[in-house]
Amino acid sequence: MHEMALCESVLAAIEDSAKANDFAKVTKVRLEIGRFAGVEVEALRFGFDVVTRGSLCDGAELIVLPVPGSAWCFDCSETVPLEDRLDPCPVCGGIRLQPTGGTEMRIKDLEVE
Template structure:
């Protein structure tokens, strides 16, 4: 379950930023998660609650913002929406797609005290 290690990395980032920006409590974390990032959001929510217990983010609310997958179709020379890796182009059926969006996860925003 790599979602546990993702949550540990999120907590580490929150702790580092708390020192740098001088906040003491995290109330809400907004995460952008791409459809192609390979993250199981239900597992991430479960792990987040366990990992932050007893930390500056204890009881913090986790808000997930879904980012759609995008790819550049070489034959069409257009950006197209994709639901998963190795999808075919919805316009021409080609598999010559270059992923250019929706494969990342990042902390977008925090609500802190």
């Protein structure tokens, strides 16, 4: 389950930010997760609870903000929204698409004490 490794990386980034910005407790973590990021959100929630036990994020609320998928179409040169990575272009029906959004996972912000 790669979600555990993702949670460990998120916690490490938050701990680095705590040192740099002098805070000791996190009450909320907002993560942006792209539609095509390959992250199972429920597994991530479970992993977050496990990984953060005893840390500055222990008990913090995890809020997942979904980021829609988008791609640039080689056939019609349009950037289009996509529900599924393998969908054809909704404008021209082309299948040669380069993802331009929805692949990311990042910490949007934190609420701290």
